Amino acid sequence: MMKEFRNQNYNIIRSNYSSSDIKIIYKIFQKMSLIREFELQTYENRKKNLFKTLIYLCLGQESIYASTSLALPKVSIFGQHRGHGIYLAYGGKPRKLIDELIGLKTGTNKGMGGSPPIFDKKIGMFGHIGFIGDQVPVSAGYSLINNKKITISFFGDGAAEEDYVLATFGFAKQYNLKILFVCDDNDLSVLTKTKERRKWNLASVAKSFGLETVDITDDPLTIYYSIKKLKNKLPALINIRTCREYWHEGAGIDKPKKNYWNRYEIVRKNLINMGFENSIVNLENTNRNWAKKIWKERLQKL
Amino acid sequence: MERTVAETIKFLSKRLIDSNKGIIIGQCLSAVGWVQNTVPAQKKGIVELPMTDVAGAGFAVGASLANIRPIFILRFQSFLWLNASPLINHAAKAKEIFGYPAPVFIRAIASEGLSSGPLHTNCYHSPFAHMPGLPICAPMSPKEYSSIWKIYLKNNDPLLVSEHRRSYKEYKEFNDYIDKKSKITVFVISACRFEIEQTQLILKKKKIKKNIYNKV
Numbered sequence: 001m002m003k004e005f006r007n008q009n010y011n012i013i014r015s016n017y018s019s020s021d022i023k024i025i026y027k028i029f030q031k032m033s034l035i036r037e038f039e040l041q042t043y044e045n046r047k048k049n050l051f052k053t054l055i056y057l058c059l060g061q062e063s064i065y066a067s068t069s070l071a072l073p074k075v076s077i078f079g080q081h082r083g084h085g086i087y088l089a090y091g092g093k094p095r096k097l098i099d100e101l102i103g104l105k106t107g108t109n110k111g112m113g114g115s116p117p118i119f120d121k122k123i124g125m126f127g128h129i130g131f132i133g134d135q136v137p138v139s140a141g142y143s144l145i146n147n148k149k150i151t152i153s154f155f156g157d158g159a160a161e162e163d164y165v166l167a168t169f170g171f172a173k174q175y176n177l178k179i180l181f182v183c184d185d186n187d188l189s190v191l192t193k194t195k196e197r198r199k200w201n202l203a204s205v206a207k208s209f210g211l212e213t214v215d216i217t218d219d220p221l222t223i224y225y226s227i228k229k230l231k232n233k234l235p236a237l238i239n240i241r242t243c244r245e246y247w248h249e250g251a252g253i254d255k256p257k258k259n260y261w262n263r264y265e266i267v268r269k270n271l272i273n274m275g276f277e278n279s280i281v282n283l284e285n286t287n288r289n290w291a292k293k294i295w296k297e298r299l300q301k302l
Numbered sequence: 303m304e305r306t307v308a309e310t311i312k313f314l315s316k317r318l319i320d321s322n323k324g325i326i327i328g329q330c331l332s333a334v335g336w337v338q339n340t341v342p343a344q345k346k347g348i349v350e351l352p353m354t355d356v357a358g359a360g361f362a363v364g365a366s367l368a369n370i371r372p373i374f375i376l377r378f379q380s381f382l383w384l385n386a387s388p389l390i391n392h393a394a395k396a397k398e399i400f401g402y403p404a405p406v407f408i409r410a411i412a413s414e415g416l417s418s419g420p421l422h423t424n425c426y427h428s429p430f431a432h433m434p435g436l437p438i439c440a441p442m443s444p445k446e447y448s449s450i451w452k453i454y455l456k457n458n459d460p461l462l463v464s465e466h467r468r469s470y471k472e473y474k475e476f477n478d479y480i481d482k483k484s485k486i487t488v489f490v491i492s493a494c495r496f497e498i499e500q501t502q503l504i505l506k507k508k509k510i511k512k513n514i515y516n517k518v
Contacts (some may be wrong), residue, residue: 163354167354171354
């Protein structure tokens with residue numbers, strides 16, 4: 001049986017940063033903060049029952065999307081239900097996302113689907129149809145034809161167990177696709193832990209299909225440099241150990257789990273220790289006010 | 303030059319590939335007979351899939367999102383059950399949910415005989431006709447096939463084509479038969495249409511007047 005390692009420093013690349021590292025971390029944190037403040041407002045408004053569609057919050061996992069979008073900005077993107085962070089990190093319009101979540105016709109999908117199907121062709125993001133992992137073979141088929149551009153396929157550790165996801169790894173290698181598989185490994189399928197669902201390790205299995213793989217924690221710099229390294233060795237898979245803070249769906253906070261860490265707070269604390277306290281407080285206040293303002297504005301359209 | 307149904311399919315597929323506007327994607331395409339001689343015997347534009355149903359349909363649907371026209375071949379129509387999810391949930395709904403098309407052309411091939419009754423002879427027009435966004439047809443003649451191909455190219459919807467091996471060697475075209483004094487109307491679809499002459503003789507013998515409509 002493979003032993004699964006999960007901790008905040010798992011395969012982290014370094015903790016002593018150069019000045020260029022610090023710039024990268026700060027840029028990533030800017031996106032993390034924007035995603036976080038947006039999601040916190042989503043949570044608050046849903047908790048007040050101001051809207052009732054399906055929502056899948058990505059709080060706790062912000063660093064994955066923020067780092068990926070900085071390392072690989074111009075790509076074709078396939079995400080799944082927990083996709084707010086992907087959409088926002090790659091430059092999707094926040095107002096359209098809110099409109100979708102509250103069921104307005106001006107939403108990304110005419111207000112029909114809540115979180116799962118959100119997309120924006122302008123940023124290269126395709127929609128998801130609600131079945132976990134469905135987007136993985138679809139993304140590979142797309143990459144087979146559109147081979148000038150890199151395709152990123154995001155999925156979770158639950159979706160990784162779908163047979164069609166595993167089959168896609170073999171197909172990607174067979175046709176040497178320019179595709180990066182990114183697994184947001186929060187160790188949970190709804191609330192069932194990985195060890196209760198399987199006895200194999202995703203990165204090892206993907207490697208046996210011939211993919212380049214890395215298995216890391218959700219430290220921004222580690223994600224950033226891992227992707228930079230992998231982008232010339234595609235097809236590849238990056239398994240990112242992360243912690244989902246809130247419920248699988250809806251507005252609620254899960255009970256604290258063993259081996260839990262809050263990546264946002266870790267990065268924030270590190271930056272404060274590096275002398276960025278004022279900038280961070282300003283950034284967070286600006287993003288918080290912005291998120292409150294646009295949520296208020298869109299909710300008035302209901 | 304007159305073509306059989308198989309030759310028509312091969313001709314239309316080759317023309318699509320040669321124009322760099324499409325591919326043929328499926329399992330065991332280059333195996334003996336190139337899918338009953340309906341696939342052009344060439345490497346260009348042919349994508350051999352691993353034996354991964356469900357994922358296979360997903361690859362075809364994904365290709366259709368990249369501005370080409372994939373012809374996805376299911377060598378037995380019964381494989382539709384395994385491949386249905388990406389076709390029905392993604393390709394058929396894409397235009398409605400996302401506003402972009404997924405024009406995958408699905409060749410689902412039915413057959414008969416060889417003692418495969420309970421296994422691979424099924425035709426699934428009925429259950430799949432209930433799926434919104436996925437038009438279905440069952441062309442059995444060369445002209446019918448060319449006609450549905452034109453419709454497919456003119457639009458950007460996916461299309462499920464219920465083929466039947468029995469039609470592949472046929473040149474025959476079909477006509478409806480209308481009798482104003484008819485007592486019954488018979489609608490025929492797929493390979494049953496090749497039995498309609500026999501049916502007509504039986505009904506004539508029993509002096510039953512009938513209309514016959516061919517369903518494509």
